Amino acid sequence: MPAILHVNASPRAAHSQSLALAETFLDAVAEHAPAVEIITLDLFDRGALPEFGIAAAQAKMAIFTGNDQTEEQRAAWADARAVFDQFANADGYVFNIPMWNAGIPYVLKQWIDIVTQPGWSFGFDPSAGYSGLMAGKKAVAIHTSGVFAPGVPPAFGSDFSVPFFEDWLSFVGVTDADHVRFAPTVLNQDPEQARRAAERELRALVGDFSAHVTLA
Template sequence: MLSILHINASPRYANSDSLRLARHFIDSLRAATTETFELETLNLFDDGALPAFGHTAAAAKMAVFTGQDQTPDQIAAWESARAVFDQFAAADAYVFNIPMWNSGVPYVLKQWIDIITQPGWSFGFDPEKGYTGLMEGKPALAIHSSGVFAPGVPAAFGSDFSSTFFADWLNFVGIEDATHIRFAPTVLNVDVEGTRRAAENELSDAALLFAGKLGTFELIRG
């Protein structure tokens, strides 16, 4: 069965605009495809959702790549990180909802990215050719929301290092088939419901294209 991993990077749950839109996309996708898929949601702000990646995990990483033996604590830390990556790697496609925080991504999303973005896991490196993403052939849909910033606003209303960083990371790990949809602004907006409906319509259209991609995956995997 095909699997979709939904990464929820908002702590606001029922009050989250980005999460509401992600659920709209997933519902539209279920309606648009005859393929059965398994959905797994990772709520990054849930307690215990992510392991710490501090000095023990960093030492474990360096031990692996320098051929040294890991201590028992390092083994445990590295296995915890690997479990997060394995969940990511096992999915056939991805849905992300990402609210902008201080012009960037929420810190837990960056933590998740830093845990799974390891050489030999999500990317490879060649001294002559450089980096190569190892997660090729998997589509992703990313929903970006922001309260004040919107494309085209004056600089005094903020900057967007969130969607640009995230798009670059997807490409870095080899996920080149990515669709990005924005809902903004959500606060300084005289027609927020109209903007929301426009985003929902865009997501419904994206779901039709995504459904076709899932069918292609079924043929490849079958």
């Protein structure tokens, strides 16, 4: 069955603007392609992600150096691999990403650091450099911010979130990606109009996204 992995990077549940937009988009996709399975990963749920600490780092270096992993390292590496397999097995992705301190939430960076491993999501050639191994996937990323918006003066913030995430998707080979903004969500004279504009932009993506995932 074709599958969509929805990665929710907001802890605000029903109060989250980015999550509300993602759910609106996914509801429309489900109507358009009812045979597609939607899997949601709530990154802030306790236990959603394994720690990628000393044991996992040592396990990674053991692979690089051709050494045997200890039992603890094998377990840590298996936990990381399970997170990657969920990512790799999906045919399409929906990310909702609130901006935190001009960047992405720390749990999303943790997830990225877990799944972005050589031989898993990217390869490397000494002559040609890096190459993404996740080609053929399609992604929709929904970005929200409270104060920052494109074109505001520097005193109202900077955006390292969207450029970073665009670059990461491209790095792992997900080059077919759409990015939708709802910004700002706080200093907005007409937030409802801005939200509806984001919803219209998302609705315009439903047909192509559904078709891509269904045919994957």
